[in-house]
Each structure stands twice: as structure tokens, then as C-alpha cells.
Amino acid sequence: MWSWLLHRITGVILVVGLLYHFVLMHFMGHDNYSYEAVMQRLSDPSWKIFNIVFLISALYHGFYGLNGLVLEYIKSDSLKKFLKIMIFVIPVALAFWGVKIVFLL
Template sequence: MWSWLLHRITGVILAFGLVYHFFMMHFIQPEAYSYEAVIQRLSEPSWKVFNIVFLLSVLYHGFYGLNGLVTEYVKNNSLKRFLKIMVFIIPLGLAFFGFKIVFL
């Protein structure tokens, strides 16, 4: 029950996050695209929080969907077990690198 609800919540976060991202990155002044402007914006704590929430939402939403596909369509039990382990491990690795990028 909670995983299904979290999947829906992350979908809403992704919808609003994408609109916000596209507005900030594609509809503002051209000088906001400079390296210095982007680095300055990414050094602000609010942007770090936005990026982490967005990253975790993307990972959970996407890999929860992949887990559903594996559960429904893969019939071979050993392959299903392997894929379920990968669906758990890969997002952890991606989250690690995402945190590393945002905070370092």
C-alpha cells in the first residue's frame, strides 16, 4: 500500500519538478546559462534540496516501475530474482553518485 502511494507522490513531484526545471533552465534570460550563473545557483542550499528530492523521486518512480515490469513479465524465477536485486542495487549506486555530485 505505501509503495503504491509513494509511487503516486513521486509522480506528482516529478511533474512539478519538471515544469520548474524547464522554466528555470529554458525560459529565463540567456545570461543565466553561463557557467558562473549555474555554479552559483547550484551552490545555494535550496537548489541542493530541490536536486536531491528530484533525484530520489526519479530513482524511486522509475525503478518501482521497472520492478513492476519484472514482477509481471519475467517468468524465470532465477532471472526474476537477479533482476529484482539489480532493481534494488542500481538506484542505490545512482543515488550515491547523485549525492556526490550535488554535495561535492
């Protein structure tokens, strides 16, 4: 039950985040996507939090969807077990790497 609900919540977070991105980057002027503007924005703690929430939401949402595909279409138990382990390990590694990058900026 909770995983299904979290999948829907992360979907909403992704839609809101993408809309905010499109408005900021495409409708608020050309000076918003210069290197200096982007680096200034990324140094703000609220943007770091936004990026981390967006990253975690995207990883959870995407890999939960992949997990559903594995459960639905993979018949081999050994392949299914391997893929489920990879579906856990890969997003954890990507999240660690992404959070590290966000905090190093």
C-alpha cells in the same frame, strides 16, 4: 499500499520539478544557463535539496516502474530474483553517487 502511493507522489514531484526547470531554463532569459549562473545556483543549499529530492524521486519512480515490469513479464524465478536484486542495488548506488556529486559542487 505505501509503495504505490510513493510512486504517485514521486510522479507529482517529477512533474513539478520538470515544469520549474523548463520555466527557469527556457523562459527566464538566456543568462540563466551560463556556466557561472548554474554554478552559483548549485552552490545554494536550497538547490542542493531540490536536486537531491529530484534525484531520489526519479530513481524511485523509474526503478519501481521497472520492478512492475519484472513482476509482470519475467517468468523465470531465478532471473526475476536477480533482476529484483539489481533493481534495488543500482538505484541505491546511483543515489549515493548523485548525492556525493551534489555535495561536492
